[in-house]
Amino acid sequence: TQYDIEEVQGHCNKLFTQQEIVSLYERFCQLDRNAKGFISADEFMSVPEFAMNPLAQRLLKMVDGLNFKDFVAFLSAFSAKASLEHKVALIFRVYDSDGNGKVTFNDILEVLRDMTGSFMSDKQREE
Numbered sequence: 397t398q399y400d401i402e403e404v405q406g407h408c409n410k411l412f413t414q415q416e417i418v419s420l421y422e423r424f425c426q427l428d429r430n431a432k433g434f435i436s437a438d439e440f441m442s443v444p445e446f447a448m449n450p451l452a453q454r455l456l457k458m459v460d461g462l463n464f465k466d467f468v469a470f471l472s473a474f475s476a477k478a479s480l481e482h483k484v485a486l487i488f489r490v491y492d493s494d495g496n497g498k499v500t501f502n503d504i505l506e507v508l509r510d511m512t513g514s515f516m517s518d519k520q521r522e523e
Contacts (some may be wrong), residue, residue, distance in 0.1 A: 397495075401414050401417050401418065402414075402464045404417050404464065404485065405417060406464055406470050407465045407468060407469055407473075408469050408472040409472065409482075410467045411472040411475045411477045411478055412468065412472065412475065417468065418448065420464075420468055420471065421464060422466070424467050425463050427439045427440065429444070433463055433464070434461050434462055434463045435459065435461075435462050435467060436460060436461065437456040437459065437460040440456060440459050440460075441456070451490055451507070451510055453510065454490050454493065454507070454510065455490065456459055458470065458489060458490075460491070473486040490507070491503050491504065491507055493506050493507070
């Protein structure tokens with residue numbers, strides 16, 4: 397309904413138009429294969445752009461079990477209209493792997509490990 401669309405728009409700080417919300421809902425329904433009203437990590441991995449991301453496993457921790465409103469709020473950080481603060485908050489959550497509110501040297505090493513895989517040794521990462 398129109399009310400639902402406006403509610404979702406408010407949930408993502410109006411970073412998406414009403415038509416974009418409708419398109420996102422259609423995509424959400426495609427991903428929600430079992431029609432339970434939320435997207436699992438496995439369903440998210442069916443998106444090729446997401447699956448190819450070297451930080452996909454970190455992002456999966458953030459998206460597993462998202463309902464539609466939270467799905468839109470998560471995607472809003474990737475919008476060109478999103479504020480720098482919004483984008484930085486998402487990046488911080490990705491880097492803060494243990495969720496302690498701090499990005500430590502070990503957190504950064506883990507992100508580098510995820511991004512470089514076997515192309516770089518642990519010693520090279522630490523340097």
